[in-house]
Amino acid sequence: MGASLAVASDYRYRGVSLSDERPVVSLDLAGDFANGVYLGASALGVWTAHSGFRALGLQEYAGYARRLNSDLTGDIGLTNANYTDAYAGRAATRNQEVYVGLSGHGITGRLFYSPNYFNFGYPTLYGELNGVVRPGPGWRLNGHVGVLTRVGGDRAEERTNVDWRLGVAKELRALTLEAAVTGTNSDEDHDRARENHAVVVALSWAF
Amino acid sequence: MTSAPRPAVGLLLALALALGALAAPASGNPAPAPDPHRQVLVLVRLPPAHYRPGAGYSEGYGDALARKQRQRVAERIARSNRLTLVEDWPMPLIGLDCFVMEVPDDRSPEMVAQLLARDPGVEWSEPMRLYHGKANARSHNDPLFLAEPTANAWRLADLHRLATGKDVLVAVIDSAIDRGHPDLAGQVAVSQDFTTGPPRGAEQHGTAVAGIIAARADNGLGIVGVAPQARLMALRACRQMTPGASGSPTICDSLTLAKAITFAVEGRAQVINLSLAGPPSPLLGKLLTLATARGTSVVGAYDQALPGGGFPASQPGVIAVADETLARAPAGVYIAPGRDVPTTELGGRWSLVSGSSYAAAQVSGLMALARERRRTTGGRLLLVSAKPGGGTVNACATVLAAAERCGCDCVFGREKVAKNRP
Numbered sequence: 153m154g155a156s157l158a159v160a161s162d163y164r165y166r167g168v169s170l171s172d173e174r175p176v177v178s179l180d181l182a183g184d185f186a187n188g189v190y191l192g193a194s195a196l197g198v199w200t201a202h203s204g205f206r207a208l209g210l211q212e213y214a215g216y217a218r219r220l221n222s223d224l225t226g227d228i229g230l231t232n233a234n235y236t237d238a239y240a241g242r243a244a245t246r247n248q249e250v251y252v253g254l255s256g257h258g259i260t261g262r263l264f265y266s267p268n269y270f271n272f273g274y275p276t277l278y279g280e281l282n283g284v285v286r287p288g289p290g291w292r293l294n295g296h297v298g299v300l301t302r303v304g305g306d307r308a309e310e311r312t313n314v315d316w317r318l319g320v321a322k323e324l325r326a327l328t329l330e331a332a333v334t335g336t337n338s339d340e341d342h343d344r345a346r347e348n349h350a351v352v353v354a355l356s357w358a359f
Numbered sequence: 360m361t362s363a364p365r366p367a368v369g370l371l372l373a374l375a376l377a378l379g380a381l382a383a384p385a386s387g388n389p390a391p392a393p394d395p396h397r398q399v400l401v402l403v404r405l406p407p408a409h410y411r412p413g414a415g416y417s418e419g420y421g422d423a424l425a426r427k428q429r430q431r432v433a434e435r436i437a438r439s440n441r442l443t444l445v446e447d448w449p450m451p452l453i454g455l456d457c458f459v460m461e462v463p464d465d466r467s468p469e470m471v472a473q474l475l476a477r478d479p480g481v482e483w484s485e486p487m488r489l490y491h492g493k494a495n496a497r498s499h500n501d502p503l504f505l506a507e508p509t510a511n512a513w514r515l516a517d518l519h520r521l522a523t524g525k526d527v528l529v530a531v532i533d534s535a536i537d538r539g540h541p542d543l544a545g546q547v548a549v550s551q552d553f554t555t556g557p558p559r560g561a562e563q564h565g566t567a568v569a570g571i572i573a574a575r576a577d578n579g580l581g582i583v584g585v586a587p588q589a590r591l592m593a594l595r596a597c598r599q600m601t602p603g604a605s606g607s608p609t610i611c612d613s614l615t616l617a618k619a620i621t622f623a624v625e626g627r628a629q630v631i632n633l634s635l636a637g638p639p640s641p642l643l644g645k646l647l648t649l650a651t652a653r654g655t656s657v658v659g660a661y662d663q664a665l666p667g668g669g670f671p672a673s674q675p676g677v678i679a680v681a682d683e684t685l686a687r688a689p690a691g692v693y694i695a696p697g698r699d700v701p702t703t704e705l706g707g708r709w710s711l712v713s714g715s716s717y718a719a720a721q722v723s724g725l726m727a728l729a730r731e732r733r734r735t736t737g738g739r740l741l742l743v744s745a746k747p748g749g750g751t752v753n754a755c756a757t758v759l760a761a762a763e764r765c766g767c768d769c770v771f772g773r774e775k776v777a778k779n780r781p
Binding site for chain 2: 153154155156180182183184185186188190192194211213215217218219225227229231233251253255260262323326327328356358359
């Protein structure tokens with residue numbers, strides 16, 4: 153088992169701030185087993201603008217990953233996330249997804265399916281591509297692009313949201329410092345107008 | 360427009376500044392360098408990479424979390440086996456994480472590796488092994504060094520670990536040496552001109568022979584002499600017929616040679632190089648007999664066009680040396696590299712030379728190395744060759760024989776090593 157504690161200047165989920173652009177802290181517990189099974193949980197807290205520090209949400213996940221050959225790894229799993237009314241949507245909600253992924257040569261592609269995305273009443277598919285390069289010892293450059301689309305419900309309101317992120321991280325022993333620019337074409341931030349791109353800084357400590 | 364700075368961002372920046380302090384190595388005495396002979400490799404199955412949604416910036420934090428878990432496994436293994444965890448190196452290509460652990464002195468790495476293999480969390484374990492590059496272990500920084508035939512044939516750089524001819528006095532009885540050549544600067548201890556006529560400047564043959572014997576090593580220039588720390592006696596007994604003309608013949612006479620040999624013997628030269636050949640001379644023969652009787656190594660160039668290889672090669676006690684063009688070496692004649700040898704040239708330059716003169720110079724340098732190994736001034740030195748009584752010189756065996764160590768320490772091909780008295 154492993155754990156990490158992280159603080160970040162914002163909590164952006166697929167380009168959208170769930171923390172109302174407020175700083176967050178997260179505690180992560182993870183178990184990665186040699187047979188490929190993994191599970192974990194993440195507890196989030198947010199420094200709100202008017203109510204001090206509050207719990208933001210709890211996220212659990214479980215999955216199974218397997219090396220398909222020396223280059224490719226397959227991954228399948230499910231996630232469950234519960235958010236309190238401290239999140240940007242102002243009402244407690246949840247999101248459950250199943251996912252399947254394929255990774256190799258520093259590139260990962262995944263497809264997520266949610267039967268009821270954030271209780272909005274429609275299912276979604278989210279596809280993402282992530283890439284990582286290591287330009288030097290302890291350094292990591294991350295790139296991400298994702299596309300969220302409805303696959304059911306009221307098709308009249310159908311729209312496709314794209315989010316992206318570019319980040320640089322420096323690992324120093326058990327500490328990781330990361331800065332990222334992230335954004336989305338979504339003009340909807342849970343019924344509130346928000347900036348659609350941001351610079352986020354995060355520091356995590358694994359223990 | 361980006362997110363406005365907030366107090367928590369300031370906190371993050373402060374933490375970031377603290378990173379430097381945390382990442383800086385601890386002050387105090389540096390830890391002793393790990394000894395690979397006391398280490399084992401412990402291979403642990405690496406969990407496959409996977410999605411980790413806990414952090415908002417996935418693919419980022421996951422690495423540290425996974426690494427921490429693997430480290431914890433390694434710490435357990437190390438603790439339960441009384442080992443010290445040194446480092447780890449994940450190898451996703453083969454799905455393994457390789458941990459390096461140090462074994463305490465009271466147990467052997469082999470035994471510990473066997474023990475670790477029984478741990479259910481360990482795929483396998485093996486002692487750390489050392490591997491050696493098969494290129495020449497040593498070299499010199501002189502740019503033409505690797506072009507020298509002796510660099511490979513005699514493994515000269517390795518020989519120089521045994522000896523460099525330090526302070527051995529080598530008399531070069533020849534034409535005038537270019538003492539100002541950058542590869543010879545400071546190598547000449549004594550200089551004397553025994554020729555008649557007006558003094559001349561440096562000459563080709565003597566300069567080339569001197570470079571082969573004692574050109575400076577590791578000066579970043581030109582070549583390396585066989586005995587780069589030998590001291591030269593530059594005894595001019597010969598003259599170049601046409602000064603400055605490339606390939607112009609070099610001529611000596613009995614008297615100038617007799618004077619130079621006498622000077623060398625009186626000056627306690629330990630090696631005398633005579634890269635020349637001519638008819639026998641009773642006078643010179645007597646002087647050379649005296650020199651060899653005193654333990655001086657006298658080396659002469661063998662000329663296959665002259666009866667008996669010419670004088671002084673034919674003189675008993677003189678080491679007769681030919682280059683590789685001699686198809687079959689007669690008894691008592693030694694073969695040394697003498698074709699296309701880079702050496703010092705007039706005007707601070709370098710050029711290629713060929714001939715038994717230069718093969719003899721190689722052997723003179725070798726005898727200087729052997730003399731350094733034999734610290735006592737007396738006693739003859741043995742020249743070791745592939746077959747009894749001559750043939751291709753075994754340089755390493757010659758140097759080791761001088762130190763009275765077994766010649767079998769040398770592994771130069773499969774040649775049979777024999778010791779012979781010249």
